[in-house]
Amino acid sequence: MIWIRDLINEMIPFFSKAMNFLGVEDSNWIPLIGRATVEDHGDVALPCHSLARIFRKPPQEIAEQICALVEADLDSIATVSSISGFVNVSAKPEWLSKCLSKLLSDPRLGIGVEKPLTFAVDYSAPNVAKEMHVGHLRSTVIGDSIVRMLEFKGHQAIRENHVGDWGTPFGMLIEHLLDLGEDQAANELGVGDLDSFYKQARAKFVSNDAFANRSRSRVVLLQGGDSETLRLWRVLVDESMRYFNEVYSMLGVLLTDQDIRGESSYQDLLPEVVDRLMREGILETSEGADVVFPGGWVNRDGAPLPMIIRKADGGYNYSTSDLACIIDRVERLGCDGFLYVVGTPQKQHFEMVFQVAEQAGFMSPSHQAIHVNFGSVLDIDGKVLKSREGEVIKLHDLLDEAIRRAESAINEKNPELVDDERDDIARTVGIGAVKYADLSTERTKDYVFDWERMLSFDGNTAPYLQYAYARICSIFRKWEGARDSLTSAELILTHPEELVLSRRLADFPSALDESISTFSPHKLCTHLHSIASSFASFYENCNVLKGESEEVIRSRLAMCDLTARELKLGLGLMGIGVPERM
């Protein structure tokens, strides 16, 4: 239910009549009609500057003339005016009120369902025995939000957590596990001391030749399917997953053990990838390795850039496993699209993988393979946060800190909240703040990790939106009536603040569509903030419970109800909760 489109549809016949009268072809003016870019001027605008050539008259005069011709016909739906060569059309409050009534009585708030497609959404992807850091936060939070939005639009979203659970480092990790003793190692991993575990293993690998040799032999055993080695490997994976699940639970994301699709699970498919590429005749041998040349790429020396499928030592590569994934998603899962919520640095990698997958016929052009890329996480000095050296900010600690800060803010602002309720709110607000900070900026840009900003309760932040929601709940606690009855309330829109808010509320469905069709949660954030902000103005200027009449009170309560429902749904689609009080 896109109200601007409805408005345009309703006004077009009258404009058509006027333009016919003036002798202008449809193709000369219909494409010009669009949303007014300056909100104060109207909802829909027709710029007349390009018509000046046809009429040989200044745009201002043309606009005035059109305006005069349509004014009477549009009387029941909109007011028309002309300014500096634009015809501006503003929906009348009564018309707007009808639109909002439709949203109000609709449990889906006017959001349509699309033709259902199946998407595999690849996100989060932590590495076994390695700490989760802010980069994983981005992937996890963005991916989760996209899954929620897709599902709400009627699609099937298959969550795939492509956990890094395979490869050469596992030799040294398993040997380190044995050195420590299984119990102690499991404990260390389970409580989330992943970083030191990995670093210790790494340090020994570099400094101790005997250990390094044991590690290499262990890799061979692992790849050979040795059962004791696999058992030890399982311990590493399970203990890490226990810890990851704890972080997921704190974050409140949808990922569960059912969504784990570790790299190890594609091992059986890898020889199949090689066979198929060979059958297609695109596999070549280069320096002992099996490679594909996707074409169009060159390396530093200007030579064609290969994608390595099987290394000279017989081992497989990341690209191979990504190709296997595509086969799996097309043939087993029947996906129409695959989304990879992975950082921008891997852009070229994915372009090459998609190119090869199409060349080899693993997928067809009808499949949407999309790298939902995101920028790097920078520290406060604008440098990329690196995990290899220096202290990483553990995701777990970060979330604890967010909750702690939210709690101390609640203690200060609203000391009446105590015990479990305060703890719940602190969690909702703290975690919400972190997630929102990440989701609210355009995902392809680099993201500055800043405690102060992300936990600040001012501006375009989750707490600001949550506060608007809590204020509405507070109004309903004071009101005696039945909230359900408001879905049929008549909306009386007279004050400027009511009109601004109602337009923002009516824009919600198109904002969500725009957000999901570009896989850009920040567009929804921007819109939710504009709703919350116009609600705050409305709240200050139009007293709800002390409205001029019973009808006005009901109308304003209905506005509150719709605002609350949109905020709750919108934040919910980003995996952010709303507190009844704060």
Next chain:
RNA sequence: GGGCGUGUAGCAUAGCCUGGAUAAUGCACCGGCCUCCUAAGCCGGGGACCGCGGGUUCGAAUCCUGCCGCGCCCGCCA
């Protein structure tokens, strides 16, 4: 060297795909507002040659092009 991305008030961002009017929002700054539904708020104000130069167009932050700054990628790692 080749490729990709990015540059918008002191700071942080939106707008760029799909060109339109006085470039929007938040923080910070200045000035107002709580006997009144939560002041985590509201109202008002100052602050931007939209990196620089060309081009296309009636019209460019937006499209094309050339520079400059910054970042990333170009590994038999993932």
